[in-house]
Amino acid sequence: MTSPEQNSDFSIRFWGVRGTIACPGPKYARYGGNTSCIEVCCGDYRFILDGGTGLRPLGEKLLAAGQSLELELYLTHTHLDHIAGLPFFPPMFKPGNKIRLLCGHLHDSDEKLRDVIVRMTAAPLFPVPLEAFSAELSFVDFRSGETLQPRPGVVIRTAPLNHPNGATAYRIEFGGKSVCYVTDCEHREGGLDEPLLDFIRGTDIFIYDSTFTEDEYPKFRGWGHSTWQEGARLAEAAGVGEFVIFHHAPEHPDAVMDAIAEAAHARFARSIVAREGMVLRP
Numbered sequence: 227m228t229s230p231e232q233n234s235d236f237s238i239r240f241w242g243v244r245g246t247i248a249c250p251g252p253k254y255a256r257y258g259g260n261t262s263c264i265e266v267c268c269g270d271y272r273f274i275l276d277g278g279t280g281l282r283p284l285g286e287k288l289l290a291a292g293q294s295l296e297l298e299l300y301l302t303h304t305h306l307d308h309i310a311g312l313p314f315f316p317p318m319f320k321p322g323n324k325i326r327l328l329c330g331h332l333h334d335s336d337e338k339l340r341d342v343i344v345r346m347t348a349a350p351l352f353p354v355p356l357e358a359f360s361a362e363l364s365f366v367d368f369r370s371g372e373t374l375q376p377r378p379g380v381v382i383r384t385a386p387l388n389h390p391n392g393a394t395a396y397r398i399e400f401g402g403k404s405v406c407y408v409t410d411c412e413h414r415e416g417g418l419d420e421p422l423l424d425f426i427r428g429t430d431i432f433i434y435d436s437t438f439t440e441d442e443y444p445k446f447r448g449w450g451h452s453t454w455q456e457g458a459r460l461a462e463a464a465g466v467g468e469f470v471i472f473h474h475a476p477e478h479p480d481a482v483m484d485a486i487a488e489a490a491h492a493r494f495a496r497s498i499v500a501r502e503g504m505v506l507r508p
């Protein structure tokens with residue numbers, strides 16, 4: 227007797243790699259100007275990390291496939307660059323679609339995820355109130371640190387990050403491989419962040435908030451972001467497979483990102499600068 231063929235493909239596709247604000251224009255054409263959004267496939271389970279402006283083109287691709295969608299969208303947090311694509315996500319406007327939004331940083335706050343999205347889509351900020359979205363929406367506030375098991379064989383570990391108003395790191399495990407998504411996050415100076423090191427230890431792909439360079443960082447202490455150099459130190463200490471530089475600053479157009487890519491490669495050979503459209507397989 228043969229068992230049915232299992233889909234064991236594990237892939238991530240970057241739809242938005244920029245931090246803070248979307249950056250259109252030729253200076254950003256090669257690495258991309260959309261804000262944080264990553265599509266993850268663990269076999270037949272497809273989900274999304276963050277709803278930045280990269281969510282809109284991802285939505286167009288998903289709708290083009292035709293059938294009704296059941297989607298889960300895990301947010302690191304609700305700063306605008308991570309949710310700006312939500313009201314423009316085409317699958318939100320199609321009856322029959324089911325979309326579940328999840329986040330972990332509001333568990334202890336008075337305002338829950340649904341309240342934040344209602345506020346974001348309320349007049350006069352946006353012309354279409356949340357009730358008018360045709361898809362069936364649901365909201366989950368888990369607590370950062372919980373482990374989620376959305377499907378058999380898929381484990382999503384979470385951890386709180388050092389960021390103004392909080393943020394959540396994700397470690398996705400499937401088929402003996404893993405991907406860690408760690409943005410937005412400020413490192414602590416004077417030693418590596420031990421809990422974070424434990425969280426990312428041995429992962430195949432480590433995506434990290436590399437908004438600043440070490441030279442720039444002193445001017446932005448307390449802003450909630452880190453450097454590619456800190457990411458390289460963490461990657462080395464945790465024995466990760468590939469280190470992905472992510473959440474590029476608007477002040478870093480393509481020419482600057484090329485220089486960062488070269489310097490990072492010299493520091494940690496398995497470094498990659500995230501680009502829109504890039505696909506990685508752990």
Ligand SMILES: [Zn+2]
Pocket residue numbers: 245246305307308410473
């Ligand atoms: Zn951000």
Ligand SMILES: [Zn+2]
Pocket residue numbers: 303305389410450
């Ligand atoms: Zn943020």
